[in-house]
Amino acid sequence: EIVLTQSPATLSLSPGDGATLSCRASQSVSSYLAWYQQKPGQAPRLLIYDASNRATGIPVRFSGGGSGTDFTLTISSLEPEDFAVYYCQQRSNSWTFGQGTKVEIK
Amino acid sequence: EVQLVESGGGLVQPGGSLRLSCAASGFTFSDYGMNWVRQAPGKGLEWVSAIAGSAGRTYYADSVKGRFTISRDNSKNTLYLQMNSLRAEDTAVYYCAKESGFMAPYDYWGQGTLVTVSS
Numbered sequence: 001e002i003v004l005t006q007s008p009a010t011l012s013l014s015p016g017d018g019a020t021l022s023c024r025a026s027q028s029v030s031s032y033l034a035w036y037q038q039k040p041g042q043a044p045r046l047l048i049y050d051a052s053n054r055a056t057g058i059p060v061r062f063s064g065g066g067s068g069t070d071f072t073l074t075i076s077s078l079e080p081e082d083f084a085v086y087y088c089q090q091r092s093n094s095w096t097f098g099q100g101t102k103v104e105i106k
Numbered sequence: 107e108v109q110l111v112e113s114g115g116g117l118v119q120p121g122g123s124l125r126l127s128c129a130a131s132g133f134t135f136s137d138y139g140m141n142w143v144r145q146a147p148g149k150g151l152e153w154v155s156a157i158a159g160s161a162g163r164t165y166y167a168d169s170v171k172g173r174f175t176i177s178r179d180n181s182k183n184t185l186y187l188q189m190n191s192l193r194a195e196d197t198a199v200y201y202c203a204k205e206s207g208f209m210a211p212y213d214y215w216g217q218g219t220l221v222t223v224s225s
Contacts, residue, residue, distance in 0.1 A: 001168070034211035036151075043201055043215035044151065055213065087151050091209055094165060095141070095153040 002026055004088050004098035012106040019075040021101045023088035028068045032092040035064055035073045038100075039084045047086075048073060078103070108132035108214045110202050115219030122192050122223070128185040128202030128216055136160070136180040139205040141212065142187050144198035144221075154200070155187065156209075170196075192223045 003026040013019055023033065031051040036044035046055040048064035051071060061076040075082055083105050088098040114126040128140070142154040155176040156165040164176050175188040185202050199220050203212035 036212075038151075043217060044212075045215075046206070046211050046213050049206070049211040055211075085150075089151075089153075089211065091211065094167075095156065097143075097151040097153060100150045 002029060002090055002093050002096050004090055004096055006086075006088060006098035006101045008101060009099075010102045010104060012104050013078055014106045015078050015080055017078050017106075019078055019082075019103055021073040021075075021086055021103075023066075023071040023073070023098050025069045025071075025090060029090040029092035031067050032090055033064075033066070033071050034089045034091070035062075036087045036089065037082075037084050038087065044087065075103075108204065110204060110214055110216035112200065112202055112216040112219040115200065115221045117222045117224065118192055119225050120193060120223055123188070123190045124192065124221060126187040126189070126200055126202075126219060126221070128187075130183045130185065130202075130204070133204070135178075135183040139209060140178060140185045141203045141205065142176060142185075143201045143203055143212075143215075144196075145201070145218075146195075146198040149198075152198070156205075157185070189221070192221075194223050197221060197223045 005024045007022045033051045035048040038044040052064045063074045085100045085102045087100050109131045111129045141156040157176045173191045177186045199218040201218045202216045204214040206213035
């Protein structure tokens with residue numbers, strides 16, 4: 001099983017700050033990595049697929065990068081609605097999720 | 107508009123069984139793989155199971171293999187998850203999710219249905 005490790009567990013930032021979230025895979029997943037955002041009481045929402053492609057309707061302030069085992073999700077300037085939990089997911093070998101990074105208001 | 111509506115959750119005793127359903131609309135159901143993902147209270151997301159659009163191939167997480175069975179009825183646009191030998195650690199909100207392409211990330215999710223395993 002491919003294990004995804006996200007860091008940090010929590011990111012305390014202010015609106016307008018930039019955010020960089022990390023996801024590391026235990027073995028190469030090529031570019032088969034996605035990022036989701038989840039707000040309390042809601043289902044997750046797809047943000048990024050195949051490491052760097054924004055899903056439909058996702059603002060340009062969200063960007064993804066990386067390949068192989070190391071990936072990042074970058075939010076260029078946090079809006080109030082961006083404070084949430086973010087998960088990475090790989091689909092290279094079955095499917096697994098990372099444990100999540102919570103982006104909270106400082 | 108794509109809609110996924112789960113049902114069938116509830117309280118069940120350890121060792122019991124439950125069948126979840128996910129009614130799909132707004133897309134050609136048989137063209138897409140479908141998945142179940144769960145989330146224990148206060149915890150992260152855990153992939154549970156997947157089924158190809160043609161219902162030919164199925165996949166399971168090790169934690170549920172041999173106890174859960176995924177299936178679909180393309181004539182009814184409905185996805186199912188039969189859960190047997192339930193354990194306390196199966197307590198979670200169960201989401202159905204639509205793949206955006208062949209084994210691709212999920213572009214649509216249901217609202218979830220809560221399964222509680224407790225005596």
